[in-house]
Each structure stands twice: as C-alpha cells, then as structure tokens.
Amino acid sequence: MSEIITENKTEKKMLNCKINGVALFVKEGSTIIQAMYENQQKIAHYCWHPGLSIAGVCRLCMVEVTGNPRLQIACNTQVIEGMDINNTSAKVIEATKWGLDFHLINHPLDCPVCDQAGECGLQDQYMEFGQYNSEMAEPKTKKHKVVDLGPTVVLDSERCILCSRCVRFTDEVSKTNELGIFNRGDHAEIGTHAGKKLDNKYSLNTVDICPVGALTSKDFRFRQRAWYLKDAETICNGCSTGCSTKVYFNKEGLFRVKPKHNAAVNGYWMCDEGRNTYKFVNKESRLLKSYQFKNNSWGFESMAGAATRNLINIFKTAKADEMALVLTGQQTVEEYEAIVSFFADHLKSKNIFHWNNNESTVNDFDGLLIRGDKNPNTKGLLQVLSKHQISTKWTDLENQLASGKIKNLVVVGPENISVYNDLELKLNLFSKAEHLIYLSSASLPQWENIKTLKYVTVIPLKTYIEKSGTFINYAGLAQKFNKVTTVVSEALTVSEFAQLAKGEELKIEYVVSENLMTSEHQRADQVVLEHRKKNEFVFNRGQF
C-alpha cells in the first residue's frame, strides 16, 4: 500500500491550541474539525466531509471554546492562536445528544432492513451519545421511499438526514449538478432536477459519503450485511490512475470496492467503472483449471502447476527466435520482471511484445480520475521492457506469426477483459502459432468463436486481489499493494509460471477454496422499482 502523502508546499504559520486538554500545533486557517480530524480526536459530524465545501447544517459538531458562552460548530470555526477547545463538556454532550435526537425523530429506524446498518453514522452516534428512548410521540413525517435516482443509486428519503453531501458532491466534484434539495422544512427531500437522472461516471461516491442508508448502490444493496464483510486495501486496476481502494469480501466472494483516501492520487473518490473491478475476480468469471485444445477439441484438464511443468520441455528445446511472449499492462512490475528476464536472459529471446488495447485513447483524461489507458501498469511494463532493452513492434509479431516463424507463443492475457475490445481479434491472431500458451485469469467464452485453433494450452492466473505487487500509474508513481484474499487457489501468478517453466521447484499450496460466489448463488434485487415512484415529487412539484 502506498503511503504517499503530499504536503502542501506553501509554508503556513502554525498555531498553538488546546483541544480536549491536548496541546496541538495546527496550520493557520484550519478549522477546529480539521484539527481534530487530523489529530484523531473524535467529533460527531454528518454534513462535514474533508473533500467537500462546508455546509454547516447538521449542527452536530458543537464545541465549546473557552471564553465564548455560545457553542460553536467546529466545521466553520477557524482555530486561532491560543484557543482552548473542548467537545467533552456536559454542555457539548447535551447539545450533541439533542442534535442527534433531532436527526432521529423523523427517521424510520428501520435498521433491520437497512443496508447501511453496521456502518451507519446515526447508529455510531447513537451508541456514542444516545442510548435513550425517543420522546417523539407524534406521527413521523412521511417521505418518498425507493426513489430510483438513476442507473446506479436508489434513494430512501425517510432515512435521509439532508446533510447535503451528495448534492455538494454533484455540484463540486462531479460537476454534473443532478441533485438538489426540494421543498422546505421537514418536507425537504433530496431529488434529481426535473428531467435529469443521477447518471454520471462518479455517481456511486454519493453512496459512500451518505452517512445514513438514504442512498444505496443498486449493485450492492441486499447482497450482504456490512458486518459479514472484511475489508482490505489495494489499488484499483481499472485504469492507469491507480486509485487507492478498499475491497469488501468474505468467503462467498467480493462484494464491492470503495475508494480509500489517497491525497497523491484520488483524494476521496473513485469512478463507478473502478467499482466493477471486483466482478472479474469472483469465481464465476474465472478460469479454474488448465485445459488444452488439441485434435480439434478441448480436453486434458489439469492443475495449473502440473500443466506448466509439462511445458518445461518445450522451453528447453525450442529455439529462441521461435518463441515469443505477449504482455498486457495488467500485471505487476514484479511479474513482468520475472517473465521478461525468463525470456530475455534465460531463453535469450527478445521477442517480447506489448499488447496495447487502447492505443487511440491512451492519453485521454476526463479531468477528474478516469484515464483512457484501461491498464493499471502500462508504465511498469514499459519500464521493465526498456530495462531489458526490448523494443519490438506489434507488426513484427503479426508478420512472424503469419510467416510461421514463431512456433511457441506465450500470451499473458488481461484480467479485466471487459476493457479489451480487441480480444477476439487478437485471439485469432495468436491462434496462428503452432502452440499457443495462453495465461489468463478470466475464463474466455471467446475461444468458441475462434475457428483456427491448432494447439492451445490455457493456464489459470491469479488476479490483482490475490497477489502482492506494484503498479506504476500514469504519472510514474509506483504503488505497492498486498494480497487481499484467495479466490482461485490453484491459479498461478506470472512469476510462479516463470519459475515453474524454468524448471525450478515451487511449492504450490492448494487451499480448498471456500469461495462460492457463482451466479446461481446470487440473489436478484427483489425490490421492484416501480416507475410510479421515480422522482414523483420532483415531477409533481407545485401540484400539491
């Protein structure tokens, strides 16, 4: 995991202050809540988010400043020299308790059926400050439920505490301005502006920053309870930006990806596309065993390690210029190093080619996070290639395959095949080789469409979730990440493949996988989003 934190270069004056009795040294211009947040002090808050502007509306982050009889909100009060602040006095605790109660009086308290339960701001604060019985005896305000905001997000207005984080996100970060708060007072509701849907490439960030269960992700809702999930940090492999992420998983598989704060790369956000990168890791879309295509049919099922050992002879006997290696930008630097040195140094073959799936869009950038190069480690691959002084042209590969010069072709295929539109085209090309050794984490139904197959060995690979390594992003930033979990324990990393192919001993640990995540086990979202309920109050505005 990268631990890169960029410090603001401009020198700022430091101020002395005291928060809850702890003497602190904070940057001039910091608000009290920033100072507390950066110094791991607990403070209740809903509307404040470090990546958004200050709204100051939840009124929960009350602090007492010595010398001021009125409680102040920490999010909009700047620290001044010598300030003595606390949020532990009886006065503050009472104010916070009431602030929480105001949030809860019209809240449906439907935690047992709410997706946010277990990671909900209201629950957390209630355990911290509440644990009382509500005095609200009047009927609760009714609002809209199951509002279909767009392709990715569902809104439950009764759970909403109107912190306006999502509205500010679409105004300030995605700059798509779909959301607004409609109506006044306790009838106010979040909604999309007339004729608009919450449909942008970053829409699911609104679900992350929603402190309650008002906004839920259509992809994740009702799939798992938050407390049945473990999480681990990794790097998104969706594009060359390399956002820091957290993946949530259990023995049934991976369920979601969320951004993790990384000031150097992605701030607090990630794109919706990146959140789908867990899907190709789950067992349902994986290649589990090694197979061979020989004599016009697929067969010879075997374990990956055994299949690789069977190839040792080929690598021993084949001539260097009859061998070639194709690499994509989807593996780690360590794996590139292993396989490239195996080819270049051990086999003395310089026939190593870069399969670039997005030559025309490689430099595209949407201004926020999404980049046109849909590979996490193109830079890493290019660095390893140039280190071994390999410069080849793709056309050379095509010519040599056409002329039959290349007999044994090793291809390390992409993990995320959804961004490889040229996959079938390339498989057609590769199948011209006498023996194609195709390493892939994805099971490829595309093989069915290739009519010119001669002799193919497919070997299952591990995905980025199942190995440790380094990705080098578009800017040349090397980010290390650790293995999260094992999904297909029989699969190999590219380094392991290289080691085995060299004939070295490698103990492969076979763990009986508990990963059961297959499509049969997945339940469909059973709540029907009735068209009637879609943003009704927005479209009927003014008719009441």
Add this chain to the structure above:
Amino acid sequence: MSASEINTSANEIKYLSEFYHLPEFKTLEGYKKNGGYIQLPKALKMQPQEIIDLVKASGLRGRGGAGFATGMKWGFLPKNNEPRYLLCNADEGEPGTFKDRMMMEKAPHQLVEGMIISGFAIGSKKSYIYVRGEYSDSINALEVAIAEAYKAGFLGRNILGSGFDHDMDVYRGAGAYICGEETGMISSLEGLKGQPKLKPPFPAIQGYLKKPTIVNNVETLAAVKYILRDGAAGYRKYGTEKSAGTKLFSLSGNIVKPGNYEVPLGFSLKDMIYGLGGGTKPGKKLKAVIPGGSSAPVLTADEAERANLDYENLAQMGTMLGSGAIIVIDDSKCMVECLANLMHFYHHESCGQCTPCREGTGWLDKITTSILAGRGRLSDIELLLKVADNMKGKTICALSDAAALPVLSFVSKFRDEFEFYVREGKSKVKGVVYKTPSYQSDHSKLGAH
C-alpha cells in the same frame, strides 16, 4: 385599567411619517414640495466617510429587527475599491409587521433618496430593493418612483454632476419568511433557493455575488436623509441615549385602533396600547402583548404595562423590540391556540437547512397541534420547553430561535392554560376543544406544502 390612569397626552411624533397623509407625497413633485431631494445634493458634496460618521453619531439602529448599529455595520465594509452592493430589505415577513409597506406605498421617494445617499456613503453603485412578493402596491409605487428619479437625474450616471453613478432596481420576492433574513435574502436575490448562508463570512465582507454587501431595512434607509437634515444631535432629540430616534410601530390584534404609529423610542407600551391604540375592546381585558413581531417572547399584561418601547428596556424584560410589531392579545384568546398558530407558521417557513430547526419546528407544531386536538400528554409541556431550549442558538440563522422563544415564554408565563388544556382536553378560556386544524391532516400527506 381605569380611564384616569390612561395618559392621553402621549402623542405620536410624526418624524418620518410627517407627510404620509398627503396623497401627493407619493409623487416626485409632491415629495420635492415637502422637503424631498434637498439632502441628496448636499450629501453628494460631502465626503462619504463624513456621512458614515454622521450616521454613527446619530445612534441609528437597524429597524428590521436586530437593532444593530447602522453606522457600525457600514464600517465593516472593506476599505478598498471592490464593487459593493446596497440591498434594501423590504421583505417584511415578520407576522404583525406592516410599517414598511406603508412607507413604500405612501413615500417611495423617501426610501429612494435615503438609499441614494446611503449608496454614496458606502461607495455602492448598485442597489436592490427586495420587496415581499405580496406587496404589489409597494412594488408599483417603488417602480414609478425609481423611474421618476432616473428621469430627474437622481439616479443613473453622474448624479447631479457629482460624478457618482448609482443604479437601483426592485426585486420581487416569492413570499418566503426566511428571505427576510439578510443572507437568505441574498441567496434569493442570487437566484438560489432562499436559504441563509453560513457566517462567517459576513455579508459586509462577502455577500451578494460574493461581493461586500450592506443590507438595511426600509425604515433604516429612509431615516438616513433625516439624519443629514437635522444632524446627529437633531436626530437624537427623540428617543433614549442608546435607542435614538423615532420608530414606526405596527399595532395589531385585539385593539380598538390598530395601525402604524410613529413614536420616539422609549415610549411607554401602556400609552401605545391604551392611549394611541384605544385599548382593548369594551368588556375585554388585556392578557398579553407580543412587543416585537411574532418571534419576540410574549409579555403578560402586567409586564406590558411596565415596559418601554426601546431596545434596552425590552431586552431587560426578556423580550425584544424586533420589527416593532405589537400584537395585543385580550382575555378572550386561548394562549394554547395562539402558540399552535405560531408554531404552524414556523414549521411552514423553516427552510429545512439546519437539522434542529427543520425537525424542531415540525416537532413543536405537532406537539401543540396534538394538545389543541385534546390529545396532549402532561409530559408534552416539559417536552415543548426542552425542544425549544435545544433549538435556541444552535442554527445558522435566527429562525430556530424565533420559533423557540415564543414557546419558552408562552409556556412559562401561561403554563396554567397549557396544563388545563392537557388535563381537561379543552381550552381553559373557551371551554371547548378545537377541531383538528385543516393543516394538521396534511402531515400524513406526501409533499404537502
């Protein structure tokens, strides 16, 4: 109160409203005939800072409700050439207040002249008058007056050859109470939802369109020209040391002669009610007075008879002068019903931004309505106080306080009526239970309001 105790010698001082009885005062000609646009050329020859100092010395305080010293407010503007705006707050949404309306309808030029002078003093080249949407007559009168002023060269480029440019426009509000709050008004004027803005930054530093902005009430701006005419000492002839000048009061409720009355600050509330207002109707006794618009804590009859109409005295009595709307309540009125009415108003008008106000106003409304319907619990009375207490001083603007203060004062001063209502399920005063008000059934309806 016997007739002998009533001070009939207490009279209005018609300072601002001297010529309001003349229909011609509305026109440019009539206004000029009666002393209009004499101060403007004088002012344009002065140094702006001189005018600000003069206003400071006069002790003029904001007439919109908060009573903040006008000269000091102007002094908060940054001392540079950044463009700045002068906004006139004519939203007049505080229940019980109708003085600005009269001023705009009877003497639009008085406001226009006051604004040009004030604009010159603070260096603003553009001003807006934000008028409450329902005030069609005021808007028409102002638009005519502004057009006349342009024609006469009092507005536009190089006013009266002084080199000072000033443009003025009328902006029609859409009827939200919250748009009378200065930052709410600025949001509305910017075309945004009428919601108060977080302070700091204060409008004088960053207001309309993020530029330095001064927001003053109609009456405040109209008074500026009189300060120029009479000097600071002349203005201070009326009123008290800390509450200088005269003020228009809107007298309404259970009173024989409701209407607007101009009196010097420090005037006795008793004289206002019994002298100018003619007292309560025959056979009725004074029970309570809300002295400064619906947000001001209520006074009992006894307190009201001791009170003076100035900022300090009313603050001492635990209430406030506010916008100067005096609402008189006689003994035929049920205080529970009055409070429920107010709570419904604040529930309806909360902008919904800050949680304590958004949820609290609704909660208070629901509790008072359920008491009114005979469903109250004894614990509800304490709950009203607790909820109100925790809404006070916890939000961006003062609407939350405006809803909380009446609750605290009504319940603590007329607790017997509330307890009776809860215990007996009917009004102590009227002996009946109210039918569920029509708006109460709306709570269950989606999207009501």
